[in-house]
Amino acid sequence: MNQTYPKIRLSDYLKSIIGNGAQQHQLTKMIPIVLVSIFFASAYGCGRPPVEPVVTRVVNGVDARPYSWPWQISLQYLKDDEWRHTCGGSLIATNWVMTAAHCINTKLTYRVYVGKYNLAVEEPGSYAIAAEKLIVNEKWNPLLVALGNDIALIKLSEHVTLSDQIQLGCIPPAGSILPNAYPCYITGWGRLYTNGPIADKLQQALMPVVDHAICSQPDWWGVAVRTTMVCAGGDGIVAGCNGDSGGPLNCKSADGVWEVHGIASFVSGLGCNYEKKPTVFSRVSAYNSWIDQVMMQN
Numbered sequence: 001m002n003q004t005y006p007k008i009r010l011s012d013y014l015k016s017i018i019g020n021g022a023q024q025h026q027l028t029k030m031i032p033i034v035l036v037s038i039f040f041a042s043a044y045g046c047g048r049p050p051v052e053p054v055v056t057r058v059v060n061g062v063d064a065r066p067y068s069w070p071w072q073i074s075l076q077y078l079k080d081d082e083w084r085h086t087c088g089g090s091l092i093a094t095n096w097v098m099t100a101a102h103c104i105n106t107k108l109t110y111r112v113y114v115g116k117y118n119l120a121v122e123e124p125g126s127y128a129i130a131a132e133k134l135i136v137n138e139k140w141n142p143l144l145v146a147l148g149n150d151i152a153l154i155k156l157s158e159h160v161t162l163s164d165q166i167q168l169g170c171i172p173p174a175g176s177i178l179p180n181a182y183p184c185y186i187t188g189w190g191r192l193y194t195n196g197p198i199a200d201k202l203q204q205a206l207m208p209v210v211d212h213a214i215c216s217q218p219d220w221w222g223v224a225v226r227t228t229m230v231c232a233g234g235d236g237i238v239a240g241c242n243g244d245s246g247g248p249l250n251c252k253s254a255d256g257v258w259e260v261h262g263i264a265s266f267v268s269g270l271g272c273n274y275e276k277k278p279t280v281f282s283r284v285s286a287y288n289s290w291i292d293q294v295m296m297q298n
Contacts, residue, residue, distance in 0.1 A: 046071075046092075047170035047257040053204065055185065055252075061205035066117045069187045071169030071260070072202060073097055074113040075154070075246060076128070083111060083128070085119055085198060088188040088247025090169040090260045094159040096295055098169075099246035100263050100282065101140040101152040110134070112156060115165040119189055120200040125165050132157040135294050137287070146224040150265040150282045152246075153294050169248060172259040174288035180211035184232055184251040184261060186279065190244030207232035207249065210278045220276050228286040230262045234278030249281045260284055 053068035075087040075097070089099035089112065097112050104110075113119075115126035133155035140149040160166055178184070187204045215221050215231035225231060232249055249262030262281025267274075284291075 046168035047253075047259055049167055049258070050164040053185070053250075055183075056206070061203045064117075064187060064202045064204040066202075067115070067165035069202065069204065069248075069250065070115070070165050070167035072116075072187050072248065074116050074119060074189060075099055075103060076111050076113060077105075078109040078111075085189055087245045088190075088264065089154070090248045090263075091160065091166070092169055092171060092260070092291075093295065094162065094168070095156040097154040097156065098260070098263065098284070098291070099152050099154060100265055101136045101150045102142060102145070102265070103246040104134050104136050104152050104154075106134060110154070112154060114160050115163065116202070117165075118201050119198075125163055129160065130157040131155070133298055135298065137290060145266055146226070148226045148228045148282065151263055151284075151287050151290070153291065155298055169250075169260040170257055171288060171291065172251075172253075172261055172285045174285055176259075176261070176285040177283075178209045178211075178230065178251060178261060180209060180214060182209040182251060184209055184249050186232065186244060186247065186249055186264065188244035188247035188264065190247075207279065209251075210234050215278060215280075220278070221280065225280060228283050229265065230281045230283040231278040232262065232281065234276055244279075 049068055049070050051065060051068045054065045071091045073089045073091055074085050075089050076083040077086050087099055087103035089097045091114060092098050110131040111128045112131060113126060113128045115123070117123060131154045134152065135155070136152045137149040141147055162168070184207055185204050186207045187202060189199045189202060210231040212225065212227055216223070216225045220234070221231065230249065244264045247264045248260040249264070250258050251261045252258050261284055263284060265280050265282050267277065267279050
């Protein structure tokens with residue numbers, strides 16, 4: 001999962017992308033963008049929350065430690081002059097959020113709440129930002145959920161200011177596959193149980209990965225699960241539920257960095273926590289190229 005890259009000087013790097021003559025003239029306008037992204041990544045990084053989450057082997061969902069998952073956002077839509085939580089998501093750049101395609105309805109007005117822990121109260125340091133662009137994966141088909149591609153990006157109308165309670169989530173390396181039983185955590189404000197109330201405080205729950213070989217067995221999810229998905233849970237006790245959709249499956253790498261390996265996609269129609277029907281996530285590492293392309297073109 002971890003990769004080592006050779007160190008290069010900033011001047012050499014800029015020279016390699018700017019080139020000479022016509023190339024230099026053509027790319028002049030790109031220099032500020034390149035510089036901003038280089039210095040930004042250097043200054044802030046991702047996946048290392050200033051407030052460390054309390055991770056335990058407790059299988060039931062519990063209140064998360066406040067602001068310990070600082071890339072978690074609340075996606076909210078406007079109805080009857082009231083903003084309502086609909087999905088989770090992950091802040092992956094200062095003006096980009098990653099969520100599920102099925103969370104997006106282009107007829108609705110959305111905002112993204114960052115730095116949030118308790119949806120029921122005002123919290124210093126948390127604030128809402130309007131969604132400027134909603135970009136759903138072009139291969140997503142809401143009538144054929146099992147085909148996958150349940151991923152969307154939201155461009156924010158302004159950049160967020162990072163703080164102890166607002167941080168970026170890390171995208172795992174392309175093609176990363178976690179082994180069976182790898183410990184990951186789902187976070188969100190979804191229903192506390194099937195048909196139950198939406199949580200006010202951010203919840204977290206241990207959800208070990210179920211590898212594709214097991215999850216695709218006939219008595220599990222069978223052919224409904226693609227290799228572009230990742231399963232987690234399935235013990236019949238803990239699972240994602242309505243309102244968790246779009247939120248992250250957080251998994252800690254060997255070097256101590258939290259990575260968003262999944263985007264909560266679907267659960268069984270039999271109930272949120274049905275045995276051998278783990279929560280299914282879009283596997284983020286299957287979409288690195290798409291994510292990069294969307295962000296570069298917008």
